Amino acid sequence: MSDTWGRRSLRQLRQIANDPLLLIVILVILASLVLFIIYPLSKVIITSFLPDGKFSFSVFKEVFSSWYLRQAFYNSIMMGILTAVAGVGVGFVFAFTLARTDIPFKKFFHLIAIIPIISPPFIGALSIIMLFGNNGFISDHLLHLQNIKIYGFRGLLFAQVVTFFPVAYITLRGVLDSISPTLEDAALDLGGTRFKVFRRVTLPLALPGIASAMLILFVETLADFGNPLILAGSQFPILSVQAYLQITGMYDLPKGSALALILLVPSISVFFLQKYWVSRKKYVTITGKPTSSTLKSVSPIAKWILFAVCTFFALTIILIYAAILWGAFVKVWGFNNTFTLDHFKYVFSVGFGAVKDTLIIAGISTPIAGILGMVIAFLVVRKEFPLKHFMEVSSMLSFAVPGTVIGIGYVLAFNSHPLLLTGTLLILLLNFIFRYVPVGIQSGVAILRQVDPSIEEAAIDLGADSRSTFRRVTLPLMVPAFFSGLIFSFVRAMTAISAVIFLVSSNWNLMTVQIMSQVESGRLGAAAAFSVILVLIILAAILIIRAILTLKYGRFGGTTLKF
Amino acid sequence: MSLKLVNISKIFKDPDHANKEVVAVEDVNLEINEGEMVSFLGPSGCGKTTTLRIVSGFENPTTGEVWLGDKMINDLPPNKRDTAMVFQSYAIFPHLSVGQNIAFGLELKGVKADIVKKEVEAIMATMNLTELYNRSPDQLSGGQQQRVALARSIINKPSVLLFDEPLSNLDAKLRDLMRFEIRRIQQSFGITSIYVTHDQAEAMTVSDRIVVMNEGHIMQVGTPFEIYSHPANKFVADFIGRVNFLDSIVEEKNKDGKYLVHIGKNVKLINSSTGNFTKGDKVLTVIRPESLTVSIGEKDSGSVYNGVVEKAVYLGATVEYDIMVDGREIISAVTHNPVIEGVFKSGDRVNIDFDPAAAHLLGE
Numbered sequence: 001m002s003d004t005w006g007r008r009s010l011r012q013l014r015q016i017a018n019d020p021l022l023l024i025v026i027l028v029i030l031a032s033l034v035l036f037i038i039y040p041l042s043k044v045i046i047t048s049f050l051p052d053g054k055f056s057f058s059v060f061k062e063v064f065s066s067w068y069l070r071q072a073f074y075n076s077i078m079m080g081i082l083t084a085v086a087g088v089g090v091g092f093v094f095a096f097t098l099a100r101t102d103i104p105f106k107k108f109f110h111l112i113a114i115i116p117i118i119s120p121p122f123i124g125a126l127s128i129i130m131l132f133g134n135n136g137f138i139s140d141h142l143l144h145l146q147n148i149k150i151y152g153f154r155g156l157l158f159a160q161v162v163t164f165f166p167v168a169y170i171t172l173r174g175v176l177d178s179i180s181p182t183l184e185d186a187a188l189d190l191g192g193t194r195f196k197v198f199r200r201v202t203l204p205l206a207l208p209g210i211a212s213a214m215l216i217l218f219v220e221t222l223a224d225f226g227n228p229l230i231l232a233g234s235q236f237p238i239l240s241v242q243a244y245l246q247i248t249g250m251y252d253l254p255k256g257s258a259l260a261l262i263l264l265v266p267s268i269s270v271f272f273l274q275k276y277w278v279s280r281k282k283y284v285t286i287t288g289k290p291t292s293s294t295l296k297s298v299s300p301i302a303k304w305i306l307f308a309v310c311t312f313f314a315l316t317i318i319l320i321y322a323a324i325l326w327g328a329f330v331k332v333w334g335f336n337n338t339f340t341l342d343h344f345k346y347v348f349s350v351g352f353g354a355v356k357d358t359l360i361i362a363g364i365s366t367p368i369a370g371i372l373g374m375v376i377a378f379l380v381v382r383k384e385f386p387l388k389h390f391m392e393v394s395s396m397l398s399f400a401v402p403g404t405v406i407g408i409g410y411v412l413a414f415n416s417h418p419l420l421l422t423g424t425l426l427i428l429l430l431n432f433i434f435r436y437v438p439v440g441i442q443s444g445v446a447i448l449r450q451v452d453p454s455i456e457e458a459a460i461d462l463g464a465d466s467r468s469t470f471r472r473v474t475l476p477l478m479v480p481a482f483f484s485g486l487i488f489s490f491v492r493a494m495t496a497i498s499a500v501i502f503l504v505s506s507n508w509n510l511m512t513v514q515i516m517s518q519v520e521s522g523r524l525g526a527a528a529a530f531s532v533i534l535v536l537i538i539l540a541a542i543l544i545i546r547a548i549l550t551l552k553y554g555r556f557g558g559t560t561l562k563f
Numbered sequence: 564m565s566l567k568l569v570n571i572s573k574i575f576k577d578p579d580h581a582n583k584e585v586v587a588v589e590d591v592n593l594e595i596n597e598g599e600m601v602s603f604l605g606p607s608g609c610g611k612t613t614t615l616r617i618v619s620g621f622e623n624p625t626t627g628e629v630w631l632g633d634k635m636i637n638d639l640p641p642n643k644r645d646t647a648m649v650f651q652s653y654a655i656f657p658h659l660s661v662g663q664n665i666a667f668g669l670e671l672k673g674v675k676a677d678i679v680k681k682e683v684e685a686i687m688a689t690m691n692l693t694e695l696y697n698r699s700p701d702q703l704s705g706g707q708q709q710r711v712a713l714a715r716s717i718i719n720k721p722s723v724l725l726f727d728e729p730l731s732n733l734d735a736k737l738r739d740l741m742r743f744e745i746r747r748i749q750q751s752f753g754i755t756s757i758y759v760t761h762d763q764a765e766a767m768t769v770s771d772r773i774v775v776m777n778e779g780h781i782m783q784v785g786t787p788f789e790i791y792s793h794p795a796n797k798f799v800a801d802f803i804g805r806v807n808f809l810d811s812i813v814e815e816k817n818k819d820g821k822y823l824v825h826i827g828k829n830v831k832l833i834n835s836s837t838g839n840f841t842k843g844d845k846v847l848t849v850i851r852p853e854s855l856t857v858s859i860g861e862k863d864s865g866s867v868y869n870g871v872v873e874k875a876v877y878l879g880a881t882v883e884y885d886i887m888v889d890g891r892e893i894i895s896a897v898t899h900n901p902v903i904e905g906v907f908k909s910g911d912r913v914n915i916d917f918d919p920a921a922a923h924l925l926g927e
Binding site: 018452454455457458459460461462463464465468469472473476477 | 619621640641642643646647648650651652654655656657658667668671672712715716719
């Protein structure tokens, strides 16, 4: 077995050696994946298992003997599970209602469900404090409640569901849209009641998608840092926050690393479970003809109940964003409601450094991540070379690894010579590039699987070498995927917090980190103003990229856009 | 330029079983003359596309040599080979206009823009594509896409043109039209060509010679006439058109090489180009349905068989019969003049005979 593997690798190597550029590209990518993904992660493991230079479980013993840290582990897992269940529940209601009924304002509901995805993940937490906190608008002003317990379990769960249900919505919407409604029509035609059809046809077909969405939500909640930092409080410890506090508060690198590792294990296992097992168990509806939904599978009563539920959640989200917007324009939230632009003045004067830094860092790193993603996607889909599988898995790894773990890994890996990078722009750029490269890889792989390989063969056949084939044929075909990947990675870079909070410095700061520190120092107005600007920048970027795409690729009848 | 394949074999690793091997092509030898159009014909999986891809350079032969003119081109990568392929899916670049698609090869060679434009316009004119210069590929019909793909290949003036089932995505009517179009263009440019297809009618219309393949081996090479009238074996006879295999026994070989054989109730003198038989050998007489004559009547001592019509299909110009002989064997026959000869009904007793010149012997 190993013999044939060796021979195959040798043959592949000989083929690549004919194309020096290809060989160099592969080697450079493999080396950077090792250096900027594998090495930091191994540093986390080494630091936690070898606190004094020799192997021991002492750090882990210490962690698990602490009641408080044990509690953090339980809390994180429980929060992950509950958010997964509740978030997928809400997401499914939204997805089912929008995919299978003809309720009014569908576009509006869709937009509402998307907005949390393009905002910083802790906006929910910030808004909950403004609405339900000690001086909260609803708790204090409307209901005159004192000491409502918003910090801790309840508040955090609410924030997590609001933050992550859109992810479930998008996944499940795709699943439901791909289930041909004619199947439901057929079941109705065979005499099933509407509820039975839902229970025996729609639900079973959507089940792999539901399972997949739950696992994704579990991983994302487990890894989330912003919401717990604001809302968890000291009574309700959460792993990611505790790991951060160990490192930045107590300078206990081994303990912080150990906590990060404890966070990493369930994240990675669930991620690979989702990727390699659940996501493959999907049903493909085989139909020759395009099917149009007849939207008869939901009874009128059920339809209006679903409409009411969706409206309730939509209003909640609107309330959250309205609170942020309002908070950005009033003098002191909860006390002085006079209109002011002071917070924005603050953002554009004192805080403008962070805005500028964020734009520079996201603006440089996301195109690089995008191009790197396209190249890796191309290599993985179209080329044969040794260590290809390693390249595929390691480049996708940062999807699975919680930002906190990556952040700690970077601090550990790059704080000494010859790789002294802490405090520089470079460490932030590298972190962003290798964290968001999977976004580009995913969209690149998806598009390449749709491009008939004979299109590239045709170019080669006409005399193009591998470089000009990639440049003149493959790359142009991948451009739409590049841009849509760019949108996602830009959004993620703009809203990232968990990893970069370890890496910012006085020279290079980020808006998200600024918002966090404003919240911590109780300046909710400034935090709100920062958040508004951040969301506006993201919206503007999306609109610009879209406009470029339609301008440049609209003339090909839109087909290249559809990929 | 002439093309020569010497002892070409291709063995693939089975993707599901690392230790299993699949022989796609075995020991293929073939010479294609300058300007000749040769079809590779066979069922799917017979190795015809693999052989084509070995010629184009997209597959490396496991053993054997590919010669283009007097040059061995095994080690030449596909982009350096003077071959041009017309892909089954056309493989038109979706991000380029029709004109840019056709110009692609010349631009790669670094030809000056104004000359490229002139050549593209010239080739588009010969292929009735002139108005489509600025069109995007998704606005083309299937036939137009096919012509664009052909123009894009021909403009480079390749030594060998390779067609990989080029018409399989077109509807029947267009397919008939494009066959002649492809043949016309190939002949007017005089390019040595290989045409892969599984459609025998297509192979017959476009080719100078047909190479019939099965399970990685060449079964027969010959002109369409030779392949149809003198199939070298049972597979070729069966694959090209409909055929009857009549059980026969050799009586003797006469001095001009023909065999006297017993068929049914009669004796005939039949040619064989393939075998060498002696008295008592069981052989098969190969005869096409249209070479049989059918006449109504009880047992006639002059005819080969007497049987009962099982099924008669009247198609206007022809009538197709299935005739049961000796209560077990079904023989297919086609008559061409129903108005004069009459149409027999199922249940009718008929006599079957044929002219031995139309028949041909094969070993069992």
